[in-house]
Amino acid sequence: MTMTTKKTGSDNASQLTVNKLQQSIQEMFGHKDSQRGVDGTFMWFMEEVGELAGALRSDNREELAGEFADVLAWLVTLANLTGIDLEQAVARKYCQGCPRCMAEVCKCQISAKP
Numbered sequence: 001m002t003m004t005t006k007k008t009g010s011d012n013a014s015q016l017t018v019n020k021l022q023q024s025i026q027e028m029f030g031h032k033d034s035q036r037g038v039d040g041t042f043m044w045f046m047e048e049v050g051e052l053a054g055a056l057r058s059d060n061r062e063e064l065a066g067e068f069a070d071v072l073a074w075l076v077t078l079a080n081l082t083g084i085d086l087e088q089a090v091a092r093k094y095c096q097g098c099p100r101c102m103a104e105v106c107k108c109q110i111s112a113k114p
């Protein structure tokens with residue numbers, strides 16, 4: 001007899017990469033996301049950004065962590081829907097120093113958008 005055990009959150013997260021997260025989100029929700037489309041998904045993403053804003057103003061650390069996770073999950077969903085490899089995109093733009101001044105520790109004016 002074979003017993004199947006459900007993976008715990010920590011098992012899934014033990015070697016978490018953006019790529020694995022993107023694949024996991026695709027497997028879990030891709031069938032629904034493709035029906036909803038980019039516009040509807042972007043609305044959910046923005047709603048979650050609003051909830052993150054609320055959580056940043058509260059003292060509830062657990063809620064704050066959850067809202068960060070939600071925003072990232074919806075961002076990854078948008079990357080799935082638009083065929084963007086988010087890990088590759090982030091690596092290209094942010095893993096070779098500041099995208100503007102190219103320094104490992106940004107030397108841009110604080111008012112400048114990176």
Ligand SMILES: [Zn+2]
Nearest residue numbers: 098101106108
């Ligand atoms: Zn810079």
